[in-house]
Structures are given as structure tokens and as C-alpha cells.
Amino acid sequence: MKNRSILWWGRFDKNYSRNRIIRQSLKRLNYQLIDFMPLVSEFGFAEAVLRNIKKTDFVWVPCFRQRDIASAHKWCIKHNIKLIIDPLISSWDKRVNEKSNVFSQSYANKIKQRESDLFNKADIIISDTSKHSELFIKDLLVKKNKVRTVFVGAEESIFMPQKTIHKPNNSIEILFYGSFISLQGTQVIVNAAKKMASRSNIKWTLLGNGPDLLICKKLAEASPHIFFEGTVDYLKLPERIHKADILLGIFGDSKKASNVIPNKVYQALACGKTVITRSSMAYPTNIRNAKNGIIFIDPNNPEALKNAVQRLVNNPKSIQISNVSARAIYDKNFSQSIIINQLQKVFSTVS
Structure with a gap:
């Protein structure tokens, strides 16, 4: 049986630990990973068409790549395939709740609404903790049945116990x-x-x-x-x-x-x-x-x-x-x- 394929879509960092662990795990599940890094996120759909990117079984938009979701979604609609996103964070949460930026309530609501619209384009939204799942559902109004938790973990081939160093x-x-x-x-x-x-x-x-x-x-x-x-x-x-x-x-x-x-x-x-x-x-x-x-x-x-x-x-x-x-x-x-x-x-x- 032919291995199923996943198109990793976006201007992502392959060496970021979350991406490394997810990719290693998907390969162990015998998925074939194909990378597509558009020159400009907003024009990713047009570039994919011009380059004749082949249809895959799924599209995966990795962490921090909210800017790539809209073009990936358009490509998924064209080819009738499922879109999975793994944002890791909410950019609205980070910009409004974590950083000391002071936004007007109306502008903060616009940021929130835009991210909600993007997340709801996906068929599955991956969260890294149950609390982020709650945020996606309650604040960004993502349907509960779309949200799944996958922990971040660590690369076990390099992060492993060793003998205690005597001091x-x-x-x-x-x-x-x-x-x-x-x-x-x-x-x-x-x-x-x-x-x-x-x-x-x-x-x-x-x-x-x-x-x-x-x-x-x-x-x-x-x-x-x-x-x-x-x-x-x-x-x-x-x-x-x-x-x-x-x-x-x-x-x-x-x-x-x-x-x-x-x-x-x-x-x-x-x-x-x-x-x-x-x-x-x-x-x-x-x-x-x-x-x-x-x-x-x-x-x-x-x-x-x-x-x-x-x-x-x-x-x-x-x-x-x-x-x-x-x-x-x-x-x-x-x-x-x-x-x-x-x-x-x-x-x-x-x-």
C-alpha cells in the first residue's frame, strides 16, 4: 500500500523543535512529507498552481504560520483535501494578552476575529495543551470537534538521562x-x-x-x-x-x-x-x-x-x-x- 502524503505548507523553520518532533513522528507513521515554502505567504496558492504542486492526501500548516493558512486553505478547496494546522500559539493571545502593547478594544477585536476566521478554515486544529484547546474553542470560536491536543515533547535521541557529573x-x-x-x-x-x-x-x-x-x-x-x-x-x-x-x-x-x-x-x-x-x-x-x-x-x-x-x-x-x-x-x-x-x-x- 502506498504511503499517504502530507504537504507541509508555509515559510516554516524545519529545525524548530516542535516541527522536528512532529516530522519525526509522522515519518515513523509512514507518512511521506513534501515541503512547500512559498516565496510570499499571501501568494502561496498562485505559486503552488504555477509550480504544479502535486495533490497530496493532507496539507499541514506548521507552528507560527498563521499567514500561510488562507492560501493553503484555498489550495485544499481546489483539490478537495483536508487542512490540518498546528499554530502552537494564538497570535491574538500573544499580541494582546502577553505583550505590553496597548491596543484599542476595537483593534484587539479585529485581531481576534481575523485569527478566528483563519482557524475556522482548517479541518483540524492542533493544540499543544488542554488550555490552548480551551482558548481556541472559547475565545476563537473553533468548533470543539475540530480541536486535538498533541504535546510538544522532546527529541529523545538527544535529550536523554546521563550519569550524574561529580562536582x-x-x-x-x-x-x-x-x-x-x-x-x-x-x-x-x-x-x-x-x-x-x-x-x-x-x-x-x-x-x-x-x-x-x-x-x-x-x-x-x-x-x-x-x-x-x-x-x-x-x-x-x-x-x-x-x-x-x-x-x-x-x-x-x-x-x-x-x-x-x-x-x-x-x-x-x-x-x-x-x-x-x-x-x-x-x-x-x-x-x-x-x-x-x-x-x-x-x-x-x-x-x-x-x-x-x-x-x-x-x-x-x-x-x-x-x-x-x-x-x-x-x-x-x-x-x-x-x-x-x-x-x-x-x-x-x-x-
């Missing part, structure tokens, strides 16, 4: 990596670290670059136990994760922050590293009260972060126990086999 003098490193956007709450991390200034064996490292980096560096002045590092290449990230003892997720208190499970949480859990992050209903119900592996605290609360770190570092053996739980949580809830199963369910509804 001298009982030193412990707390690591955050990210893009220093407000959702991540990096100032919460710096303020928590400052509360533990007397613990000279504890090193806090913030890795990456972004809008709040300079603010964090200013906050961290005269704090010799707080360090900053530049962005690490994606393929070198697992090695950097394993050099640390405890990983940090996100701590922002925005509605957007409450809807996501960030890449760094998946990746740390896959590496078998304990993660501290803000509490959120986006996580599966069976791990929301976890005491090991992943530790949840209230958002925007430096004191709570300090206390969570302190409990772990006061009993170093508890970190090793917690690390085992971290990978177990990943395997049970977010592994690639689970993602593949979720994708199978998606295609069973449109086949």
Missing part, C-alpha cells in the same frame, strides 16, 4: 535557559537567587538572550553567585542541561504563561532533571501535585522559588531521587510514543 565542594547549579520574555518571569529567578546570597555553594545561571536580559543583569549587580551565559546551540543544549543540578521553567503570571508547557520543561524531564516551574492547569492532572521530578510553585513568587530550591539543596540525595521521577513523568505523559498515538488519533478523524 567538588558540594557545589550546586540552578539553570534557566530561554529567551528572556516576560512570560518566562526571569526577574523572579534573579530575585529568588538574591534571597539565597548567603549560600555560596549555590550557583544560579541564566542562559540566553532577549528583552528582559539587561533588566536581569541590572538586578543581579553585586550578586557574585548569579551568572549569565549566551545562547547555546540546540544540539549542545543537552550537554549544558546535564552540567546543572536543578532546572527552572517559567514563572510569569500572565494568562498566556498559564496556558503553556514550555520546551525547557519537556527537555529537562527527558534528560532526567528535576524542574521547578509555575503551577498551571495546562499540565496533565496526574502530575499537578507532584512532589518529585517536577515541582510546581505559585507564579511571580521569588520567595516560593527560593523555598523550593532550598528544600532540594538541603538534602542533595533528594535531587537524585527526584531526577529519576523526572524521567518517569516524561515517559508516562510526554514521550514520543504518546505523541505518535495522539497523531494517529488526529488522522483517524480526517481520513
Whole structure:
């Protein structure tokens, strides 16, 4: 039997982790992937016609490519095939609820309506968490039977447990990596670290670059136990994760922050590293009260972060126990086999 084909439509980044994992999973399900990256998103339909792009079984518009949905939909109508979109985020949610942009209510409503119109062109809309599913349904008015959840996960071929690296003098490193956007709450991390200034064996490292980096560096002045590092290449990230003892997720208190499970949480859990992050209903119900592996605290609360770190570092053996739980949580809830199963369910509804 001939493998079914999917046309990946849009000006997408093949190397972005969400796309890499989805593509790997689809290939394991024996789908043939064909890429179409139009020169200009708005004219994608015309270019596809001129280039005589062959009909496939499905069209997939990957994450962040809302601009490509309209032209992909037009092509799907022409060829009578199903359109699947995997936006990962709502651009309306990001622009209006996360960023500090101040829009008039009428303009914010226009942004929302446009995205709602785009999402409703699809036959299936993929979300990465149940909270994003709720947003798509309640705020963007997508029909419930069109929405399916597929977790982001981590690339298990590179994010995997390793033997613990022995460190001298009982030193412990707390690591955050990210893009220093407000959702991540990096100032919460710096303020928590400052509360533990007397613990000279504890090193806090913030890795990456972004809008709040300079603010964090200013906050961290005269704090010799707080360090900053530049962005690490994606393929070198697992090695950097394993050099640390405890990983940090996100701590922002925005509605957007409450809807996501960030890449760094998946990746740390896959590496078998304990993660501290803000509490959120986006996580599966069976791990929301976890005491090991992943530790949840209230958002925007430096004191709570300090206390969570302190409990772990006061009993170093508890970190090793917690690390085992971290990978177990990943395997049970977010592994690639689970993602593949979720994708199978998606295609069973449109086949």
C-alpha cells in the first residue's frame, strides 16, 4: 500500500523543535512529507498552481504560520483535501494578552476575529495543551470537534538521562535557559537567587538572550553567585542541561504563561532533571501535585522559588531521587510514543 502524503505548507523553520518532533513522528507513521515554502505567504496558492504542486492526501500548516493558512486553505478547496494546522500559539493571545502593547478594544477585536476566521478554515486544529484547546474553542470560536491536543515533547535521541557529573565542594547549579520574555518571569529567578546570597555553594545561571536580559543583569549587580551565559546551540543544549543540578521553567503570571508547557520543561524531564516551574492547569492532572521530578510553585513568587530550591539543596540525595521521577513523568505523559498515538488519533478523524 502506498504511503499517504502530507504537504507541509508555509515559510516554516524545519529545525524548530516542535516541527522536528512532529516530522519525526509522522515519518515513523509512514507518512511521506513534501515541503512547500512559498516565496510570499499571501501568494502561496498562485505559486503552488504555477509550480504544479502535486495533490497530496493532507496539507499541514506548521507552528507560527498563521499567514500561510488562507492560501493553503484555498489550495485544499481546489483539490478537495483536508487542512490540518498546528499554530502552537494564538497570535491574538500573544499580541494582546502577553505583550505590553496597548491596543484599542476595537483593534484587539479585529485581531481576534481575523485569527478566528483563519482557524475556522482548517479541518483540524492542533493544540499543544488542554488550555490552548480551551482558548481556541472559547475565545476563537473553533468548533470543539475540530480541536486535538498533541504535546510538544522532546527529541529523545538527544535529550536523554546521563550519569550524574561529580562536582567538588558540594557545589550546586540552578539553570534557566530561554529567551528572556516576560512570560518566562526571569526577574523572579534573579530575585529568588538574591534571597539565597548567603549560600555560596549555590550557583544560579541564566542562559540566553532577549528583552528582559539587561533588566536581569541590572538586578543581579553585586550578586557574585548569579551568572549569565549566551545562547547555546540546540544540539549542545543537552550537554549544558546535564552540567546543572536543578532546572527552572517559567514563572510569569500572565494568562498566556498559564496556558503553556514550555520546551525547557519537556527537555529537562527527558534528560532526567528535576524542574521547578509555575503551577498551571495546562499540565496533565496526574502530575499537578507532584512532589518529585517536577515541582510546581505559585507564579511571580521569588520567595516560593527560593523555598523550593532550598528544600532540594538541603538534602542533595533528594535531587537524585527526584531526577529519576523526572524521567518517569516524561515517559508516562510526554514521550514520543504518546505523541505518535495522539497523531494517529488526529488522522483517524480526517481520513
